[in-house]
Amino acid sequence: DARVTQTPRHKVTEMGQEVTMRCQPILGHNTVFWYRQTMMQGLELLAYFRNRAPLDDSGMPKDRFSAEMPDATLATLKIQPSEPRDSAVYFCAIPTGESYGYTFGSGTRLTVV
């Protein structure tokens, strides 16, 4: 069961273009995490929201990345302008309950050329 939907699944874009990634918890959720995964760094936490407010975005390059959560059914991660080094898989995740870890979306595979 897909508790978290991420779109798009794949995105190829040219350097300098804006990229917007969406995360939609199926049942709505006030806590959402954004992770980035690369071969070199593994899974890195970019930002997370609790009660739809940003609690920690220290892992996110502030000059080009922004994250918002306008309501409990939608979180967005935007990169403007995109750079080739942003190429990665971006996952969002929601808590599944106390001590039960998180459920991840299927990710957005971003390639910036």
Added chain:
Amino acid sequence: RKEVEQDPGPFNVPEGATVAFNCTYSNSASQSFFWYRQDCRKEPKLLMSVYSSGNEDGRFTAQLNRASQYISLLIRDSKLSDSATYLCVVEGYGGATNKLIFGTGTLLAVQP
């Protein structure tokens, strides 16, 4: 030093073998621990939580040693379908925040 460290592998083992993965974490205040499994080009999925008393789920056994800040995962009678990357995960705390911190993963390839 990374907060969560794992041997990246790969571990190449024959079917039926027993294989063990180890992981160390740096923050002694960490409270929750997990093993996640990630298949190629898929999202990470929770395999099991890790408790101080150790816990077992079928062929999988997880152990936690708080004194040594060490977590392990044992897979017995490995199957071809166990081939994946296994991620050691620690829940970090900082003020009002708690967040999962992932190791870079250990790649397991089970050979026929």
